Amino acid sequence: MRLIILGPPGAGKGTQAAKIAESYGIPAISTGDIFRANIKNETELGRQVKDILASGGYVTDEITNAIVRDRLFEDDAERGFLLDGYPRTAAQVDALDAILAEHDHKLEAVLELTVDEDAVVQRLLKRAETEGRDDDTEDVIRERQAIYRRETAPLTEIYAARGLLRRVDGMGTVDEVFGHVASALEGVART
Ligand code: ADP
Numbered sequence: 001m002r003l004i005i006l007g008p009p010g011a012g013k014g015t016q017a018a019k020i021a022e023s024y025g026i027p028a029i030s031t032g033d034i035f036r037a038n039i040k041n042e043t044e045l046g047r048q049v050k051d052i053l054a055s056g057g058y059v060t061d062e063i064t065n066a067i068v069r070d071r072l073f074e075d076d077a078e079r080g081f082l083l084d085g086y087p088r089t090a091a092q093v094d095a096l097d098a099i100l101a102e103h104d105h106k107l108e109a110v111l112e113l114t115v116d117e118d119a120v121v122q123r124l125l126k127r128a129e130t131e132g133r134d135d136d137t138e139d140v141i142r143e144r145q146a147i148y149r150r151e152t153a154p155l156t157e158i159y160a161a162r163g164l165l166r167r168v169d170g171m172g173t174v175d176e177v178f179g180h181v182a183s184a185l186e187g188v189a190r191t
Helices: 013-024 031-040 042-054 061-072 091-101 116-129 137-150 154-161 175-183
Strands: 002-006 026-031 081-086 109-114 164-171
Touching: 002 013, 002 042, 002 137, 002 154, 013 081, 026 031, 026 061, 026 154, 031 042, 031 061, 031 137, 042 061, 042 137, 061 081, 081 164, 091 154, 109 175, 116 154, 154 164, 164 175
Parallel strands: 002 081, 002 109, 026 081, 109 164
Antiparallel strands: none
16 A cells, blocks of 8 residues: 655644554655654764754755655565655655656555644644654744645645545544544555
């Protein structure tokens, strides 16, 4: 199964991605996690993207596409995957299409977690207190929502036009939302 999960920062993509990965037996691949791991380990890539993440901006398509391409060539991704946080721009949609074509694979579904923006900002402020992510200050949170609306929300139209988009109500408890996800994935081929 090859899936994408879309939704604004704070929508709970990472949480649902982990549950989907476990339940469908596919790796959840989060570009945000990959970048944060590289920052933590002080790699060359980490050094390049550190300031970008801290500001809430997007890492360049060139860097991001190369990372996802490498990751999708790893063995565990051969039988399926869930992408969380990628694609985020129209250029990344094209790059992903090209990567999938190299593997002779196609996407089965794109999940969009829909949430109320005010609720999401509150969630992120709370997460800032508990996790201390430095991309979680209020200004950065608002900037990230604006960038999402401008750059990433339009991707839903692209995938809707391909008949792949499945909207999922992202408000509610983790288990309630996962229930909605599971219903949205009913009938999607588990290839
Ligand atoms: P969240 O889950 O809060 O939406 P992520 O963990 O997915 O955030 O991403 C954190 C940061 O990593 C983003 O704000 C951005 O700087 C960078 N990033 C992640 N994925 C991408 C991408 N596909 N393109 C560009 N930048 C990205």
